[in-house]
C-alpha cells in the first residue's frame with residue numbers, strides 16, 4: 001500500500017501528561033509525527049486541540065486514529 | 081465527612097467490593113498501611129516477598145475469577161518492582177489497579193530519596209495512570225481508576241499518591257462506584273454481512289482467544305460453534321473457553337499449536353477470530369495465513385480490527401452479545417449447518433494427531449512431560465486453576481491439559497513472563513477462597529521468583545508446584561538446536577539446587593520424582609496437603625515441544641520431529 005501524508009485533529013482533555021500520552025503512542029507503535037501543534041480550545045480551556053501531520057499507508061492511518069480514540073483523554077481524533 | 085487521603089483509598093476499596101489486596105509496605109505508603117491495619121477485619125492483605133510477586137498475584141487473582149486485582153507498593157524501588165507485573169497484565173488485558181505511594185508533592189522532581197516517576201515509567205504499559213496532587217481529587221480518581229480497569233477491553237491502571245496527599249483530609253462522598261463505560265453497539269448490518277459469509281463457508285474454523293474468557297462468553301461460543309458446525313482452535317489465552325469434552329474443540333493453534341488445530345486452520349475457507357489479536361506467535365507468516373481464506377474478526381477493541389491481519393468483516397462489540405446476535409440471526413433464518421466432508425477431514429486430522437504424538441517411552445525409566453500433564457489431570461478438578469511459567473513446560477501444559485472450565489488457565493501469554501507463575505497461582509487460590517491450585521513451572525522460571533514459596537507457606541496456600549526439571553532453559557535451547565546449529569549458549573543451568581531441601585527450608589514439603597510410580601505417590605500426598613508442595617520431576621533435557629511452526633513460517637514449515 002502507498003504511503004501518504006495526512007493531517008489529524010485530536011481534541012483531548014487537558015490533564016497531567018496528555019501530550020506525552022499522545023506522543024508516546026506514536027513512538028510505541030512506530031508511527032511518525034512530522035509536525036505537531038497544540039492549543040487550548042477557545043470555547044473551553046479544559047480541552048486542547050492537537051493538529052499533527054504524519055505519514056503512512058491506509059492501514060497505518062486507520063490504526064493511528066483507532067489507537068488515539070482509545071486513549072482515555074481523547075474525545076475526538078479525525079483525519080482532516 | 082472529612083477523612084484522610086489514606087482512608088479514602090481503603091474506603092474506595094471497600095465500596096468497590098475489594099476484599100483481598102496484595103502488597104508490600106514502605107515509607108511512602110505508611111499511611112495507607114495504617115488504614116489497612118484499622119480495616120483488618122474487612123480487608124485481607126497478603127504480604128508477598130517481592131512487589132513483582134504481589135503484582136503477579138493480583139493479576140492471577142483477577143484472571144481466576146474476573147474480579148479486579150489490587151496491588152500496593154511504596155515509592156521508588158517498590159514501584160519499579162511492579163513494572164513487569166503491570167506489563168504482564170497489560171499484554172493479557174487483565175483488570176488491575178496498582179496503588180503506589182510517592183514522596184511528598186514538594187519533593188517531586190528533586191531526585192528525592194526513593195523518588196521515581198512511576199506514572200511516566202508505566203505510561204505505555206497501563207490503560208491509564210494518574211499522579212494525584214490534591215487530596216480533593218483522590219476519591220474521584222480512584223473511582224475512575226476502577227472504572228477504567230474494567231470497562232471495555234480490561235487492563236491495568238496505576239494511581240500514584242504522594243505521601244502528603246495520603247495525610248491531607250477532605251470531604252468524602254462515599255466513593256460510589258462509577259458505571260462502566262458503555263460498550264460499542266453491535267452493528268446489525270455487520271452481523272448480516274458476517275452471516276452471509278458463514279452461510280457460504282464450506283470449511284469454517286473458529287479461532288477463539290482470551291477475549292472470550294474476559295467477556296465470559298463461553299456458552300455463547302459453544303452455541304455458535306454447534307450451530308455453524310465449525311471446529312474451534314484457540315490461542316493460548318483462550319484455551320479454557322471451551323470444555324475439552326466438546327468434540328468441536330481441537331486445542332491450541334499457532335507456533336506450538338496442536339497438529340489437528342493447526343492443519344484444520346490452514347485448510348479453512350473461513351476463519352472466525354473471536355477475541356483474539358492474531359498475534360505473530362499465533363499466525364506465523366501473515367501473507368500465507370491470510371491466503372485463500374476469508375476472515376471475520378470479532379473483538380471489543382476497535383483498534384484490533386485490521387491491526388495485524390486484513391479482515392473481510394470486523395465486528396466491534398461485546399463478544400457474548402455479538403456471538404449471540406450471530407446465532408440468533410442464523411436461527412431466525414432457519415439455518416442449520418452440517419458439513420460432513422469437513423467433519424470427516426477434522427476427524428482424520430485428530431486421529432493422525434493421536435498416531436503421531438502418542439507417547440512411546442519406557443515408562444519406568446523416563447517421565448514424559450506430556451504424561452506428567454495427563455497424570456496431573458487425574459488429580460485435578462474441572463475448575464482447578466492451572467498456572468504456569470514460560471517455556472516448554474507451559475507449552476506442554478497448553479497442548480496436553482484437558483481444560484474444562486472457564487478461567488482455569490492462568491498463564492502469561494502476551495508478555496511471556498518467566499517468574500509469573502508462583503505469584504499468579506497464589507493470587508488464583510486467594511480469589512477462589514483458598515482453592516487448591518496447581519503451578520506447572522520450569523527449573524529456570526521457578527528460580528526467578530521462588531521466594532514467593534515463603535508467601536504460600538505463611539498463608540497456607542494449597543498450591544501444588546510441579547517443576548519440570550530438565551536442567552536447561554528448555555524452550556530457548558530448543559531454538560538453539562533448531563535454528564542455531566546446536567550452539568547451546570548459556571541455556572544449561574548447572575544449578576545445584578536441592579528442591580526438597582529448598583521446600584523444607586521454606587517450611588513446605590518437597591518430593592523428587594524420577595518415574596511415573598514416584599510421581600503418583602507424590603501427587604497422592606500433594607493433593608492431600610494443606611499448604612504448598614514442591615514436586616521436582618526429572619525429565620529429559622532434550623525433550624522437545626512438537627509440533628512447531630518456526631517463527632514467520634506457515635503450515636508448510638511444520639516441524640513434526
Ligand SMILES: Cc1ncc(C[n+]2csc(CCOP(=O)(O)OP(=O)(O)O)c2C)c(N)n1
Pocket residue numbers: 469470471472473474496497498499521522523524525526548550552553554555556
Ligand atoms: C523474564 C524472562 N526472561 C527471559 C525469557 C526468555 N525465555 C523464554 S522461555 C525460556 C526458558 C525457560 O526455561 P525453564 O523455566 O527452565 O522452562 P523450560 O523451557 O525448560 O520448560 C526463556 C529464558 C522470558 N520469557 N522471560
Ligand SMILES: [Mg+2]
Pocket residue numbers: 471522523524548549550551552553554
Ligand atoms: Mg527448564
